[in-house]
Amino acid sequence: MRYETVIGLEVHVELSTKSKAFCSCKNEFGSEVNTNCCPVCLGYPGALPVLNKKVVEYAVKAGLALNCDISLYSKTDRKNYFYPDLPKAYQISQDDMPICKNGFIEIEVDEEIKKIGITRIHIEEDAGKLLHGAGDEDYSLVDFNRAGVPLIEIVSEPDIRSPEEARLYLEKLKSILEYLEISDCKMQEGSLRCDANISLRPIDEEKFGVKSEIKNMNSMKSLERALEFEVKRQTEILLQGEEVAPETRRWDDAKSITIAMRAKDKTYDYRNFPEADLVPIVLEPEWIKEIKTNLPELPDFKRNRFVKQYGIPKYDASVLTLSKDLSVFFERCAKDYKNPKAVSNWVMGEVLRILKEREQEISNIKFPPEYLRELIDLIDEGLLNSSAAKLVFEEMFDTGKEPKTLLDKLGLKQISDEDAIGELVNEVLANNQESVEAYKNGKSNALKYLVGQAMKISKGKANPKMINSMLLERLED
Ligand SMILES: [Zn+2]
DSSP: OOEEEEEEEEEEEEOOOSBOSSSSOBOOTTOOTTOSOOTTTTTOTTOOOOOOHHHHHHHHHHHHHTTOEEOSEEOOEEEEOOOTTOTTSEEEEOOSSOSEEEEEEEEEETTEEEEEEEEEEEEEEOOOEEEEOOTTOOOEEEEGGGTTOEEEEEEEOSOBOSHHHHHHHHHHHHHHHHHHTSOOOOTTTTSEEEEEEEEEEETTOOSOOOOEEEEEEOSHHHHHHHHHHHHHHHHHHHHTTOOOOOEEEEEETTTTEEEEEEEOSSOOOOOOEEOTTSOOEEOOHHHHHHHHHTOOOOHHHHHHHHHHHHOOOHHHHHHHHHSHHHHHHHHHHHTTOSOHHHHHHHIIIIIHHHHHHTTOOGGGOSSOHHHHHHHHHHHHTTSSOHHHHHHHHHHHHHHOOOHHHHHHHHTOOOBOOHHHHHHHHHHHHHHOHHHHHHHHTTOTHHHHHHHHHHHHHTTTOBOHHHHHHHHHHHHHO
């Protein structure tokens, strides 16, 4: 029996508004515990919430960018449950009337465009954070700074068919939200959180199988790995003729397994009812239009523009535009430059390599993009060969200094002086008679060897193109 994987994702995104969703407390990550709180977000009796207009604007922005219908009329509801990090014992959310519906994201799978549907986007508030005692301490403390921080929850249709597609969907979603500048989308800090529903069904079967919900995946990689594990686990159960239990499972990154947390016999009844302390959200079509007009350029659009404007391959453009910061970096480098592909090669090669190696973000890079452009200019001018350029680049990355200064400091300036190259060539010809003979007898590979010898004597600083042409000149005499 062969099975098809069915995945749907629920993504919670913390919005980067200045204040919280329903009060004027600061919305800030990393503040001292319990300093950004007030009677509203602490759920004191009689305190009244007021909806932050920015939250609505950001949710509409997300909806428009994700091709959704925007509801002109929506409302908030109370989702009731008790938990120590939820002082009101209910969460303000949107139940049956979300602010955005029926959208989609396009991902590229095996060079084909695939649409993943978005069921809905709704506004809600975050809960506080439990700080569990370390070691012997048998208690937990609560930090309410996060209580009332605005969230949007983006729910996908069960259109995703593999762990890889799930990662591509989440990467694209994150990219779009970053372009919109409505969240910093840091999975490690919890401002972007993803839960996955996954089930298997026999191929050609329409009815969905029993799903499990996976939580606690805090990177793109762990999302993909957790789902891969789950596909394997569920396949084994089904092949043994048994049934998958409906449950919530937690991904353990260190052990690389999912662990059952709780059974999901039936959907938990949150007893949703309208939040009577807040008026319905009524939007003017004009306001939505204004937001739409002011949307920034989004990743897909930018990718196509890069292909057209800079003549780089589509693959390059996709890599460069997935991260907004990287796309800006590339563009500042490539602007008005005759060979954008060379810039693209540098950014996708050395820049991404070193960022990964040093575990840094492009936004924290020490040197301005124009310096990379200068470095490429130096190669073009024949002052630097490509292996020396990599050394200069690494130094530039670490110190933030200009490439010209580093060139002198590192003594890597390329030798392009004709007399000096001539001497070098003479020396190589005199000391390698055998290779010279071989070349004259038709072994063209001998030339490569001779160029290599000249580079070696010059400690890599000679201009290889000049060496090559001068050697050729003498040998053909
Ligand atoms: Zn507050």
